[in-house]
Amino acid sequence: MAKANSNTDMDGEDRDDADGVQIDLISGERMDDLASMEKVRTILDGVHDGNIVILEEGLSPEEESKLIEVTMSEINPEEFTGIEIETYPRSDAGSGLLGRLMGKQESAKLTVIGPADRIQTLHKDETLISALITRR
Amino acid sequence: MGLLTGLKKSLTQLFSGGPKQRRIGIYGPPNAGKTTLANRISRDWTGDAVGPESHVPHETRRARRKENVEIKRNGKSVTIDVVDTPGVTTKVDYAEFMEHDMEKDDAVRRSREATEGVAEAMHWLREDIDGVIYVLDSADDPFTQVNTMLIGIIESRDIPVLIFANKTDLEEASIKRIENAFPQHETVPLSALHGDNMDEVYDKIAAYFG
Numbered sequence: 001m002a003k004a005n006s007n008t009d010m011d012g013e014d015r016d017d018a019d020g021v022q023i024d025l026i027s028g029e030r031m032d033d034l035a036s037m038e039k040v041r042t043i044l045d046g047v048h049d050g051n052i053v054i055l056e057e058g059l060s061p062e063e064e065s066k067l068i069e070v071t072m073s074e075i076n077p078e079e080f081t082g083i084e085i086e087t088y089p090r091s092d093a094g095s096g097l098l099g100r101l102m103g104k105q106e107s108a109k110l111t112v113i114g115p116a117d118r119i120q121t122l123h124k125d126e127t128l129i130s131a132l133i134t135r136r
Numbered sequence: 137m138g139l140l141t142g143l144k145k146s147l148t149q150l151f152s153g154g155p156k157q158r159r160i161g162i163y164g165p166p167n168a169g170k171t172t173l174a175n176r177i178s179r180d181w182t183g184d185a186v187g188p189e190s191h192v193p194h195e196t197r198r199a200r201r202k203e204n205v206e207i208k209r210n211g212k213s214v215t216i217d218v219v220d221t222p223g224v225t226t227k228v229d230y231a232e233f234m235e236h237d238m239e240k241d242d243a244v245r246r247s248r249e250a251t252e253g254v255a256e257a258m259h260w261l262r263e264d265i266d267g268v269i270y271v272l273d274s275a276d277d278p279f280t281q282v283n284t285m286l287i288g289i290i291e292s293r294d295i296p297v298l299i300f301a302n303k304t305d306l307e308e309a310s311i312k313r314i315e316n317a318f319p320q321h322e323t324v325p326l327s328a329l330h331g332d333n334m335d336e337v338y339d340k341i342a343a344y345f346g
Contacts, residue, residue, distance in 0.1 A: 061288045061292035065258055065261070065285075065289045068258055069259065071226055077244045081228065084227065
């Protein structure tokens with residue numbers, strides 16, 4: 001059942017989410033300007049507000065590691081049970097020895113992150129992520 | 137084993153004057169059989185267990201280390217520290233523990249400890265692990281985000297990794313599915329519970345981490 005909740009959007013405006021689910025699509029350009037912890041904070045602040053965060057270019061493995069660690073530290077049994085995260089499966093292209101020696105990262109992939117109690121992955125393959133998003 | 141990893145290992149050995157005793161972390165999702173495997177390895181070579189096993193997820197909520205596990209293969213001996221880590225996940229809901237006949241207070245406490253344990257496992261991976269045994273339940277879908285992320289994190293740190301397809305004794309087990317999920321790594325089938333295929337397990341551990 002939907003519950004009225006005061007929420008803050010990415011521009012700092014308060015809103016009420018009784019009528020829907022906020023989806024933040026964050027460009028690679030916006031994330032490029034942020035340090036690793038700022039990226040993690042941006043994601044988790046959105047998720048804590050009940051939003052679905054979609055990253056155009058995903059996170060690096062190091063940032064994913066931090067995201068897991070910070071998420072665990074913020075789980076609260078009565079309020080926040082963690083995150084659901086989905087990315088297209090990584091392709092091997094660009095992640096080989098030569099790519100790594102040249103400092104080249106494999107091409108980043110779109111990533112969907114949401115509160116674990118609001119998003120459920122229905123299907124995932126190399127080209128499609130299908131998710132069910134519920135209101136609180 | 138990757139070229140970079142092999143080079144790093146050779147240089148480390150060259151400058152340290154010999155092979156270093158390596159800490160091998162047993163990683164994987166909850167309930168893959170990590171502690172059962174850690175206990176099997178530890179009992180086979182030292183006679184002691186590492187920790188309690190259970191079908192309830194997150195039974196292991198602290199990383200546990202068994203030092204000086206000496207594995208003898210083909211006339212050579214390899215000594216490693218085995219680190220059994222809590223199952224990694226991105227979510228912990230105390231309600232899941234209540235499905236295992238746990239009172240709410242116990243379930244809440246267990247969920248808090250589980251979150252601390254996952255964070256601890258990630259910290260070990262970042263700071264203190266020289267090699268990884270990644271354990272998967274052969275009867276489960278390996279194409280999960282947590283598996284993909286963890287293998288990606290391990291690869292990005294150039295840590296040697298072996299994939300262990302555990303629980304091959306289960307009827308629904310599919311080793312091929314795990315091989316297909318991570319074709320860039322060697323997959324070793326086993327049943328840690330029944331001790332099936334442990335000779336190959338020890339051969340691979342000695343070859344990769346020795």
